[in-house]
Amino acid sequence: VSLVLRVAYDGTDFHGFARQPGLRTVQGLLESALSEIYADTVLTRGASRTDAGVHALGQIVAFDARGSIPPAGLVRALAGALPPDVVVTAAWEQAGLVEPRFHNLGKRYRYRIRNARLRDPLRQRYEWLVPGRLDLSAMRDAAAHLVGEHDFASFRAADCQARSTVRRVTRISVECRLARLAHLPDKGALEQAPQIVEVEVEGGAFLKNMVRIVVGTLVEVGLGRRAPLDVFRARQAVDRARAGPTAPPGGLTLLEVLWPAPGGPDDGAQAAT
Amino acid sequence: VSLVLRVAYDGTDFHGFARQPGLRTVQGLLESALSEIYADTVLTRGASRTDAGVHALGQIVAFDARGSIPPAGLVRALAGALPPDVVVTAAWEQAGLVEPRFHNLGKRYRYRIRNARLRDPLRQRYEWLVPGRLDLSAMRDAAAHLVGEHDFASFRAADCQARSTVRRVTRISVECRLARLAHLPDKGALEQAPQIVEVEVEGGAFLKNMVRIVVGTLVEVGLGRRAPLDVFRARQAVDRARAGPTAPPGGLTLLEVLWPAPGGPDDGAQAAT
Numbered sequence: 001v002s003l004v005l006r007v008a009y010d011g012t013d014f015h016g017f018a019r020q021p022g023l024r025t026v027q028g029l030l031e032s033a034l035s036e037i038y039a040d041t042v043l044t045r046g047a048s049r050t051d052a053g054v055h056a057l058g059q060i061v062a063f064d065a066r067g068s069i070p071p072a073g074l075v076r077a078l079a080g081a082l083p084p085d086v087v088v089t090a091a092w093e094q095a096g097l098v099e100p101r102f103h104n105l106g107k108r109y110r111y112r113i114r115n116a117r118l119r120d121p122l123r124q125r126y127e128w129l130v131p132g133r134l135d136l137s138a139m140r141d142a143a144a145h146l147v148g149e150h151d152f153a154s155f156r157a158a159d160c161q162a163r164s165t166v167r168r169v170t171r172i173s174v175e176c177r178l179a180r181l182a183h184l185p186d187k188g189a190l191e192q193a194p195q196i197v198e199v200e201v202e203g204g205a206f207l208k209n210m211v212r213i214v215v216g217t218l219v220e221v222g223l224g225r226r227a228p229l230d231v232f233r234a235r236q237a238v239d240r241a242r243a244g245p246t247a248p249p250g251g252l253t254l255l256e257v258l259w260p261a262p263g264g265p266d267d268g269a270q271a272a273t
Numbered sequence: 274v275s276l277v278l279r280v281a282y283d284g285t286d287f288h289g290f291a292r293q294p295g296l297r298t299v300q301g302l303l304e305s306a307l308s309e310i311y312a313d314t315v316l317t318r319g320a321s322r323t324d325a326g327v328h329a330l331g332q333i334v335a336f337d338a339r340g341s342i343p344p345a346g347l348v349r350a351l352a353g354a355l356p357p358d359v360v361v362t363a364a365w366e367q368a369g370l371v372e373p374r375f376h377n378l379g380k381r382y383r384y385r386i387r388n389a390r391l392r393d394p395l396r397q398r399y400e401w402l403v404p405g406r407l408d409l410s411a412m413r414d415a416a417a418h419l420v421g422e423h424d425f426a427s428f429r430a431a432d433c434q435a436r437s438t439v440r441r442v443t444r445i446s447v448e449c450r451l452a453r454l455a456h457l458p459d460k461g462a463l464e465q466a467p468q469i470v471e472v473e474v475e476g477g478a479f480l481k482n483m484v485r486i487v488v489g490t491l492v493e494v495g496l497g498r499r500a501p502l503d504v505f506r507a508r509q510a511v512d513r514a515r516a517g518p519t520a521p522p523g524g525l526t527l528l529e530v531l532w533p534a535p536g537g538p539d540d541g542a543q544a545a546t
Binding site: 008009010055057075079084085086087089117118119120121122124126180253 | 281282283328330348352357358359360362390391392393394395397399453526
């Protein structure tokens with residue numbers, strides 16, 4: 001039997017999800033807290049190795065069940081043991097040795113861009129500031145070339161270790177809304193009103209930095225620095241140098257790990273937290 | 274002639290607005306940046322001395338104009354000179370020696386409560402976590418006893434220096450909405466679904482910690498620990514011990530300093546930033 005946790009965190013002050021000796025990581029903190037609660041060494045397995053600075057609302061982490069703490073009690077105990085920037089929002093038991101990296105059905109990420117000339121200081125940890133009006137229609141046209149099963153070798157970090165670079169992206173959406181009015185100082189230039197642009201990317205698995213490179217490339221399209229069709233060519237080139245820059249980590253949030261229904265967050269086995 | 278700035282900041286990492294030698298304060302950083310830009314010592318005057326940890330979207334700060342930098346250029350120069358947790362969102366010139374503390378027509382504050390059992394790690398800097406269901410109707414009844422011109426001596430910090438404790442509160446609203454679903458783990462208990470409760474308080478001027486003590490007292494009412502009428506009695510007692518605890522600073526944001534129209538943010542003199 002495995003225990004499965006759903007975990008949310010503000011990635012700003014973490015050196016990423018994956019444990020690294022001597023560094024503050026989400027997995028490291030979780031394992032310390034769990035080891036203390038169970039008075040036994042607990043090692044965990046996560047669904048996604050989010051980079052330093054990347055946030056999560058629905059990361060999934062599993063470990064081998066032990067002891068007799070019910071899932072709801074574990075959520076409460078972890079709330080007391082973890083710092084305020086990481087919260088376990090649900091826990092449930094699931095048969096077998098659950099390996100979240102392979103057990104999940106996909107992931108959904110959101111990248112938030114503040115398309116404005118000035119930062120919002122209360123949201124700057126979660127937004128990438130991009131001045132200059134973005135052409136969302138061009139961004140959507142470009143994104144269409146990245147949906148489907150493709151070789152994404154152009155869209156991965158130079159040090160990415162994955163053997164296969166073929167991945168399936170099931171959806172990319174580009175939506176926008178006006179930013180709140182407190183940051184709309186110039187009344188005369190409404191077409192330049194600050195807007196929030198959100199890029200959501202859903203797919204099976206992702207290469208290292210893939211979502212951030214996709215967003216960095218789409219922003220180049222939005223700014224008119226490359227044509228939508230150029231993104232198709234960049235993908236076909238299978239060459240990192242042909243894609244755009246890696247967008248900064250703070251704009252990215254792992255919204256959800258898609259989890260098979262039996263024993264997952266949507267069935268009755270879930271702990272009432 | 275004065276230069277007037279509208280300033281937004283995340284108060285988490287500041288020792289409050291007001292300059293204090295050797296401490297990181299909003300006013301201190303603003304004065305350093307302005308002094309560097311003008312190559313001359315600049316002293317500023319703020320509308321509200323927000324406490325350590327309190328945020329602002331619409332603080333107002335003024336200083337004596339000098340040099341020939343146009344307001345829009347000043348906003349840009351400050352964007353480059355200030356750290357990401359403080360942003361000057363507008364600047365304009367205004368005749369005379371503007372003293373924002375006396376020139377303003379009032380202030381509008383928002384206090385945000387997360388009425389749930391678990392924190393939202395991506396918003397915890399801006400929310401007070403209050404478990405236990407809040408009775409909003411009782412909170413509104415209690416708030417009604419605090420609207421109007423009253424002696425608010427029961428609702429000020431022990432070390433508050435104000436000579437008169439009479440203040441006019443023009444509006445207190447208590448509104449709620451469901452918190453985002455990522456933090457709604459227990460499907461069986463919807464009446465306990467996480468909700469965000471926002472208390473907005475508008476008035477002329479406020480005593481030290483007044484809004485936070487009002488919120489701390491209203492939360493006691495919401496939790497059923499005191500009756501709405503008890504808040505009326507606490508106000509009449511003119512005794513700090515009769516009101517509730519001071520709510521923590523992170524939930525509070527100075528939304529807006531109400532500014533007279535001529536030369537203010539709503540007239541044509543405002544800089545296009």
